[in-house]
Amino acid sequence: MRMTLPALLLAACASHEARAPQTVQEPGTIVGEAELAVGRTVAVASPRALLLELKPGGAMPERLASEMGAGRSWLSVERPRAFSFAGRDLLEGKGPFHPGGASFLFVQPREGAPAIAEPALLRLTGRVDRATVASRIETIAAPGPGEDFQSVGGADLRVLLGHGLDVLLGCVGSGDLDTHHWVRLVDAAGEPAALKPALEEALAGEGLEALAPYRVLVRRRTPGDPYAAHFRVRLDDVVVAAQARVVEREGALDWTWEGVWSARLAPPPSEGPNPWPKDAPPLEVRYKEYVRPPAGTDGSFWRTLLAPVALGADVGAAFLEGDGPLIDSVRERQRRGD
Numbered sequence: 001m002r003m004t005l006p007a008l009l010l011a012a013c014a015s016h017e018a019r020a021p022q023t024v025q026e027p028g029t030i031v032g033e034a035e036l037a038v039g040r041t042v043a044v045a046s047p048r049a050l051l052l053e054l055k056p057g058g059a060m061p062e063r064l065a066s067e068m069g070a071g072r073s074w075l076s077v078e079r080p081r082a083f084s085f086a087g088r089d090l091l092e093g094k095g096p097f098h099p100g101g102a103s104f105l106f107v108q109p110r111e112g113a114p115a116i117a118e119p120a121l122l123r124l125t126g127r128v129d130r131a132t133v134a135s136r137i138e139t140i141a142a143p144g145p146g147e148d149f150q151s152v153g154g155a156d157l158r159v160l161l162g163h164g165l166d167v168l169l170g171c172v173g174s175g176d177l178d179t180h181h182w183v184r185l186v187d188a189a190g191e192p193a194a195l196k197p198a199l200e201e202a203l204a205g206e207g208l209e210a211l212a213p214y215r216v217l218v219r220r221r222t223p224g225d226p227y228a229a230h231f232r233v234r235l236d237d238v239v240v241a242a243q244a245r246v247v248e249r250e251g252a253l254d255w256t257w258e259g260v261w262s263a264r265l266a267p268p269p270s271e272g273p274n275p276w277p278k279d280a281p282p283l284e285v286r287y288k289e290y291v292r293p294p295a296g297t298d299g300s301f302w303r304t305l306l307a308p309v310a311l312g313a314d315v316g317a318a319f320l321e322g323d324g325p326l327i328d329s330v331r332e333r334q335r336r337g338d
Contacts, residue, residue, distance in 0.1 A: 030290050031110055036284065076264050077263045080261045084260050096132050104120050104284075118262065127252050130171045140231060198210070198211060243258055
């Protein structure tokens with residue numbers, strides 16, 4: 001949130017600095033790249049994934065050529081990290097942010113066992129009218145005392161939530177000097193709700209639909225104005241905006257959204273394709289192949305290769321290097337079949 005986020009961001013950076021190596025070796029060398037068109041997109045229901053039919057347009061790096069020659073000519077994109085699950089909803093045209101362009105950056109080592117998942121970065125770009133975003137935000141009367149923002153989760157999570165609120169409330173006139181204060185989360189009936197269970201439900205199902213009933217109550221303070229303004233903001237919009245960068249031009253927002261997934265080369269799907277929206281933006285895949293150093297690859301390599309613009313280096317590294325207790329608890333529930 002404006003003016004209050006720097007302290008949170010410093011806390012997040014400090015936590016990553018504490019576990020960073022004292023010396024950093026050359027983490028790896030890129031030895032091949034390719035631009036791949038996507039022929040068909042298949043939505044798989046269980047386990048939830050996207051399958052992309054790869055169409056090379058020229059010479060291919062060594063491992064890519066070998067795997068495609070062995071029949072692994074599709075890219076299986078699965079297991080989004082944290083809020084990155086929202087990327088599939090965006091690709092399907094849900095919500096106000098409709099992408100006009102979409103690409104995956106998929107990176108894997110030259111030597112490695114087939115079908116091993118590696119990080120992939122989904123980048124979406126588009127334009128949305130500022131008024132469209134503002135129409136989904138309600139102005140409300142003062143909601144009374146709220147909860148302590150420090151209690152809603154770890155520092156990385158608070159940074160993302162705060163950034164999402166800043167992006168959205170900028171559409172209703174918030175300036176750079178305004179401060180946004182999280183008051184509380186409420187459910188469809190307006191009753192106080194806990195954030196963690198709501199996020200766990202969305203993460204387990206990998207969809208924004210579970211968040212649609214929830215609203216975040218926010219207080220805005222403007223320097224020199226003795227009266228605060230209060231808003232009710234959709235939680236699903238906050239989660240999307242949390243990993244977005246926006247630039248305002250002529251009453252519209254040019255936006256870039258990025259999320260980190262896992263991906264692997266796979267054979268063609270055996271099941272029939274599930275319906276995929278005809279108006280979904282065309283996908284392309286940027287492929288990179290690298291040689292590992294003798295000691296393995298450290299987190300700085302992924303920060304360099306994937307470089308998430310919306311997350312920032314430190315928050316992005318947290319998602320790549322470890323999912324944290326919230327994601328761990330979701331996966332444990334999935335393993336138990338809850």
